[in-house]
Amino acid sequence: MKQLVAKYGTALSGLALFVVFLLFARNFASPANLLTVLKQASFLAIFACGFTFALLTSELDLSFASIASLAAVMVGWLLHSDTSWLIAVAAGLAVGTIGGLLNGLLVTAIKVPSLIATLGTASIATGTAFMVTGGVAFVGRWDASFLALARGKVLGIPFLIIIMFAIVAISWFVTRLTPLGVHMQATGEAEGAAHRAGIATKRMKLLGLTLSGAAAGAAAVLLVANLSSAAPQMAGDFLLNAIAAVLLGMTMFDPGRPNIAGSFVGALILAILANGLVLFGAPYYLQDIMLGVIVIGSVGVSASVLKKAAFSV
């Protein structure tokens, strides 16, 4: 019983919250609003998947939102200068991946702690994004096939949501069912033991941080397609939200560990909460306060392996 609560308590609370909003928040249950919630959750979930990979190897990535903003303005800039949308998308993904790879190299090759390294690259990415745009946003009537990445539908389901599910499913598969996932986890939880068992721990950390950047690149492309605009700080709000989703996720399913299923449900809960609070007429600042409470609370209550491994430097 106690174990069931530990594993599923947070998810069930999220479900209860959802039901309360369905019943009592005006317009929450409308199909259009539910779609908005799911879309918001999709961006969050993609960022959260990336952050989960980094955290699984016991590294923090505080740069993914800034890197996503940079990737977004790259996409906007290329589209604006009439480059093929396929190239723009590839460039967005590349900026994210290369940003993540750079973080990984700083951490594994130069041994800068990830907290510091990613704070640094975050600032560099933000500066570069302003440089590219000159501080303004790219807005355009862009290629319909590009915009369809986020807004197009297959059998009535938006592409964005299908892509998100694909990313979540693949990430879940890799972390749970492949040797690679076990090696990343072992690297995060017992680096010395993993190394002595022949696991390439540095490569695992490099991979974790690179995947975090790659996910940020993917989220950036979808953000631009969804809003048909690109601004130098457009992904900023996702930083704490996605981290909160992952930390909340660590209180479910595999308590104490970063896990993809938890991150996904965490993203859903946060999107539901944000939307429901607005509909309830809660003041705008309440969201920030709740976010802080969730971040601290989740780490506080979970007997996290990372409390021992990563955060007890």
Add this chain to the structure above:
Amino acid sequence: MNQILSVTGAFKKYGAVTALRGANLSVNAGEVHAICGDNGAGKSTLIKLIAGVETPDAGTIEVRGTPVSFGDPQDALAAGIATIHQDLGLAPAMAIYQNIYLGSELSVRLAGIRVLQKRAMMRGAREILAKMNSVMTDMTKPVEALSGGQRQAVAIARALRWNAEIIIMDEPTAALGVRETKEVVRLINELRNRGATVLLISHNMADVIAVADRATILKGGRAVTSLSLDGVSADALAKMIMDGADDIEEA
């Protein structure tokens, strides 16, 4: 006797400190061989050379009569030598079966992608532990939930999974209570019964006497003597370790 491992004239310096000055060691196949000596005698350093953790400045190591040179612990492992360090090298929060298969997980290729065979690993882990008469039912239990003796069993099971013929154990009972120590002594005896060769470092003379067939006594980086422990008492062995100092000073 069938010698499986030998070290001849091993020298090792750490900066100004000479840890080993011409140490010799000869280990027979299938025996439990203790390495004894005071603090700083060079026991850990000698073990590190054999385990591939450090490389000797001079001297030769032979495994089954063939000279070897290990660049890292993986090389030693490939030669059939596994080391169980004092911290056991386990991932505490991970499951028993995951620890036993850590770094060499069983998997099948499905459409080119390696997929874990969790069931096969749990079954395999249970079988290896059963061979050591170590009964653990739930293979998904995290190692940190086990007793000290059971953790040793998991670490040994992993060494066996690696097909190690020579298993080095550095102070396996140092952190354990009486009952746990008994369990480790039992595990070492099981290893011998299975034909493995065990190289044991221990400060505890009673444990050494209880489990080892022979001992090599180190003093000041040299092996002062190598003897059979048949009929030797713990006190006599302790005295020999202390007297070793006089031999060196006289020499």
